[in-house]
Amino acid sequence: MANAQTLDRIFELVAPFNKKGIELQADTTFATDLDLDSLTVMDLVAEIEDAFDIILPLNLLPELETIEQVAAAVDRIVADND
Amino acid sequence: MDLFDKFDALIAQKSSLPFEKADPFKVVMDKVLSETVAIIEGRETILAGTNNYMGMTFNEEAIAAAKEALDNYGTGTTGSRVLNGTYSGHKGLEKTIADFYGMDHCMVFSTGYQANLGMISTLGGVDDYVIIDADSHASIYDGCAMGNATIVRFKHNDIESMEKRLKRLPAEAGKLVVVESLYSMLGDAAPLKELLETAKKYGCTTLVDEAHSMGFCGEKGRGLCEELGVEHLADFIVGTFSKSVGTVGGYCVSNHPKFDVLRLVCRPYMFTASLPPSVVASATASIKALERSGNRRAHLWENARRLHAGLKAAGFTLATETASSPIIAVCLPDPLIATKFWEKLLLNGVYVNMALPPATPAGYNLMRVSVCAQHTTEQIDEITRRFIATAEELGLNVKAA
Secondary structure, three states, X not given: OOOHHHHHHHHHHHHXXXXXXXXXXXXXXXXXXXXXXXXXXXXXXXXXXXXXXXXXXXXXXXXXXXXXXXHHHHHHHHXXXX | OOHHHHHHHHHHHHHOOOXXXXXXXXXXXXXXXXXXXXXXXXXXXXXXXXXXXXXXXXXXXXXXXXXXXXXXXXXXXXXXXXXXXXXXXXXXXXXXXXXXXXXXXEEEEOOHHHHHHHHHHHHOOOOOEEEEEOOOOHHHHHHHHHOOOEEXXXXXXXXXXXXXXXXXXXXXXXXXXXXXXXXXXXXXXXXXXXXXXXXXXXXXXXXXXXXXXXXXXXXXOOOHHHHHOOHHHOOEEEEEOXXXXXXXXXXXXXXXXXXXXXXXXXXXXXXXXXXXXXXXXXXXXXXXXXXXXXXHHHHHXXXXXXXXXXXXXXXXXXXXXXXXXXXEEEXXXXXXXXXXXXXXXXXXXXXXXXXXXXXXHHHOEEEEEEOOOOOOHHHHHHHHHHHHHHHHHOOOOOOOO
């Protein structure tokens, strides 16, 4: 489980990309639910990286399908950096 | 389970495009009359989308050298560079390129794609970082996917976005920054000086892909690094023979003292047959000719500027403010209009590349024109006229500025 604060922050960052206006949940998926193409995903990743001052490596992205998974990955990376 | 089911969406998308008489993915050149004219479906067509920037495909010296190599060495080497596939011509070509760049080492690959694939996958080890521009060519992305490094991506040509990320990486880690000098789709130039200086500030090794700038950027045609005076900041320069050189193949040059070990560890170099002797001979002759092709370079830039100005004056929206390369990308409002425009333009006797999202940055729908040094001024004006005529036929609202 991701840290609740992290999850909230990711919800905030995803909100501007929610063009379909669906209700964002922890299990909302980027590709199917939010219908994000690879270019938009790239912009979102950059926002998340800058918000947490981390690197989300490209190698990791295929495994991150939901908001919850991204939040958990962010927590892991932040913990590793400390 | 049919393994092809995963492509159903793509098949559906492709068949939804309203092509009637021509298909951009199925163009066949029946005869190639010159660097700039071919016969397609019986029509004489101006080639304005072949990346044949310096028009070297029919260079007399290159053709003569290729014929002689065919007679003397046969049609192919049937082997890897590290087994039986290195002929004197391959060594000669590597020396020619190293001398051209004034660098110590050169490795020739069988394609430009393999040069990027091999260099990036081999240099980036499991504990290293490879830092790339988001708009990188597929060969760079594939090199990243093939290797074991951690891949970090920054916003296209954005120095600040790159620096922010470099700051977050461990100071002591191995870091390879990969950038292109001119980007293929829009023809926009990278702020190479600033990017390379920033990379060096953070202790990175640098690789610059000059595929779309070699031949016509810089006084000797070595590329944008030469033009900007930053060759000393590029640890590796990668290039291709399939554009300005007019044949096929790729290369990497470097001053790194251990460079030659790559011949024993770089899989896309080792596990494929080497270039045929005729290709090697024509590439060698062509590069020697390119070095002294100052007039041709000047004419190419004149052509690029003339086409850019002509299309701009006619009211077309162009991807770059000025002609920053021989790639002139015309932006159209949506994929449907782009599809119709491409087809009509071809029927009007001009071949360009159609490029649609997701292959294009920022969702552009492009008619991508690549200008050739062998285009005459008349041909450039003819291309502009046929663009205008095509827009009129489609009732496209293009307003003269």
